Amino acid sequence: MTRxxxxxxxxxxxxxxxxxxxxxxxxxxxxxASGQPLVEGIVGFEETVLxxxxxxxxxxxxxxxxxxxxQAKTRIIRSLTDLLDEWAPTIAGSEINDDPYAPISQxxxxxxxxxxxxxxxxxIPRDRRFGEKLxxxxxxxxxxxxxxxxxxxxxxxxxxxxxTIHYGLVPRTNRGIFSINELPDLAERIQVGLLNVLExxxxxxxxxxxxxxxxxxxxxxxxxxxxxxxxxIITPLKDRFGSQIRTHxxxxxxxxxxVVAQEARPLSAGELNVHxxxxxxxxxxxxxxxxRQSPHINQRSGVSxxxxxxxxxxxxxxxxRRALRNGExxxxxxxxxxxxxxxxxxxxxxxETLDDGREEQVLERIxxxxxxxxxxxxxxxxxxxxxxxxxxxGLVVHTGDDLAAGEYASLLPKVEGLREAVADLGxxxxxxxxxxxxxxxxxxxxxxxxxxxxxxxxxxxxxxxG
Numbered sequence: 001m002t003r004x005x006x007x008x009x010x011x012x013x014x015x016x017x018x019x020x021x022x023x024x025x026x027x028x029x030x031x032x033a034s035g036q037p038l039v040e041g042i043v044g045f046e047e048t049v050l051x052x053x054x055x056x057x058x059x060x061x062x063x064x065x066x067x068x069x070x071q072a073k074t075r076i077i078r079s080l081t082d083l084l085d086e087w088a089p090t091i092a093g094s095e096i097n098d099d100p101y102a103p104i105s106q107x108x109x110x111x112x113x114x115x116x117x118x119x120x121x122x123x124i125p126r127d128r129r130f131g132e133k134l135x136x137x138x139x140x141x142x143x144x145x146x147x148x149x150x151x152x153x154x155x156x157x158x159x160x161x162x163x164t165i166h167y168g169l170v171p172r173t174n175r176g177i178f179s180i181n182e183l184p185d186l187a188e189r190i191q192v193g194l195l196n197v198l199e200x201x202x203x204x205x206x207x208x209x210x211x212x213x214x215x216x217x218x219x220x221x222x223x224x225x226x227x228x229x230x231x232x233i234i235t236p237l238k239d240r241f242g243s244q245i246r247t248h249x250x251x252x253x254x255x256x257x258x259v260v261a262q263e264a265r266p267l268s269a270g271e272l273n274v275h276x277x278x279x280x281x282x283x284x285x286x287x288x289x290x291x292r293q294s295p296h297i298n299q300r301s302g303v304s305x306x307x308x309x310x311x312x313x314x315x316x317x318x319x320x321r322r323a324l325r326n327g328e329x330x331x332x333x334x335x336x337x338x339x340x341x342x343x344x345x346x347x348x349x350x351x352e353t354l355d356d357g358r359e360e361q362v363l364e365r366i367x368x369x370x371x372x373x374x375x376x377x378x379x380x381x382x383x384x385x386x387x388x389x390x391x392x393x394g395l396v397v398h399t400g401d402d403l404a405a406g407e408y409a410s411l412l413p414k415v416e417g418l419r420e421a422v423a424d425l426g427x428x429x430x431x432x433x434x435x436x437x438x439x440x441x442x443x444x445x446x447x448x449x450x451x452x453x454x455x456x457x458x459x460x461x462x463x464x465x466g
Contacts, residue, residue: 002189004086007100010089017101020129020175020215023058024083028057031083039079042072043262044255045247049076052245053092057083061216061242062198064183071247072303077179080219084126088175092120096130096212104174104212128174128362131169132334133446134143135185141193144168170214174312177217177407183228185370186232191237194218198240246359249305256285259305264312266322267331268403273323274316274331277427277436279378283338284311286370296362298350305346310356314344322401323432332432335439336399368447375444380424386417387441388450391464399439402457408435 018026031038031261037046037052053076056063059438088356091098091108098108100121107242112119117307133144141147149166170178180186186194196202202211220241250256260281288308291297318340319333333396342363351359395415399408409431412419421441442462446453454461 067247068302
């Protein structure tokens with residue numbers, strides 16, 4: 001479709017100018033009415049965060065998202081660009097996306113006075129109407145609002161000429177959505193500079209008698225601990241946000257698993273067949289849930305969903321490495337692969353000061369608790385009595401990275417009740433799947449104090465108690 005190329009053609013097309021918040025509201029109304037989610041790719045917020053977001057958008061509010069790290073704040077903010085029109089017209093050459101019907105920059109006003117209805121129009125896509133700044137202590141007013149450009153002055157313009165201004169990120173996002181991540185990290189004097197943007201909708205640059213009535217939707221994110229008058233945020237700035245929305249981590253293991261399934265990068269392993277049993281994926285997600293409840297983990301810094309994603313990817317990677325060393329083409333993670341999660345877990349958790357030097361013990365306890373919780377939920381007690389009886393009669397089982405999957409599968413016909421317990425876990429009939437299930441059952445029996453286990457350097461021996 002050919003878009004109007006001049007102001008006159010734009011008027012003739014019937015295009016109507018509207019403020020950005022009305023544009024976002026209209027598109028949000030269309031989505032809600034059709035049953036579509038307001039933002040795509042967000043899992044676990046359907047009954048909590050998203051209804052608040054819908055209210056804020058319909059109310060035309062500027063929004064602040066409060067939450068610890070890894071709670072999808074940035075993803076939600078970036079997804080809001082989908083609520084903008086796909087294309088928007090502006091006067092050609094405008095640095096601040098001027099409305100063709102009501103330009104605010106000197107460049108556009110001069111061009112309009114000179115060309116009238118022949119003023120050229122440029123169409124900008126929605127992604128160019130989104131601006132983002134990660135707040136850092138060295139962020140300046142010049143970064144956000146603007147500054148005199150010495151190059152333009154050197155070219156012969158007067159300092160009083162508005163054309164000497166190099167606009168900052170905020171004016172350049174005029175008629176769009178501007179996001180500030182980690183808002184409290186801005187210096188207080190810079191926070192003061194945002195007050196006019198949020199309330200009066202204008203900016204002032206270097207004392208010029210310039211008023212730029214910007215059309216913006218301002219969205220920010222912050223850590224709740226910092227977003228207090230005792231923290232690093234000034235009270236007048238808090239007052240100017242229309243809606244404050246609290247995000248959260250997944251409320252249950254199932255939601256955490258859904259996030260991992262959506263976000264984890266699939267392993268491209270050539271001819272290898274990679275399959276992750278549901279109980280192993282559940283252990284990974286349960287680990288994060290347990291970490292969020294642990295008194296040994298600093299909960300103020302949070303336990304990000306990125307922990308679950310990184311652990312899942314590491315689990316698959318270690319299982320792949322083991323399969324390659326054993327000459328196997330089927331990759332199925334086992335309980336023994338959980339030892340590899342130390343590398344992807346330790347760096348994402350902050351331990352309480354009293355636990356300095358005990359990080360590995362804390363992680364080991366969390367992993368064991370996670371395995372035990374999943375074992376209790378998935379294994380039927382009546383299936384396990386016969387297996388324990390076999391160990392009481394002298395059965396000893398060795399496990400570890402060096403054991404091929406076939407050696408585990410050979411146990412199924414020998415141990416009464418084991419085949420049925422493995423079948424309950426839904427791993428199929430493949431040797432690799434059986435190996436994963438056997439290790440899980442044996443480890444669960446050990447953690448529930450029905451078997452003894454001797455473990456050394458990634459290898460383990462399971463035997464009867466007593």
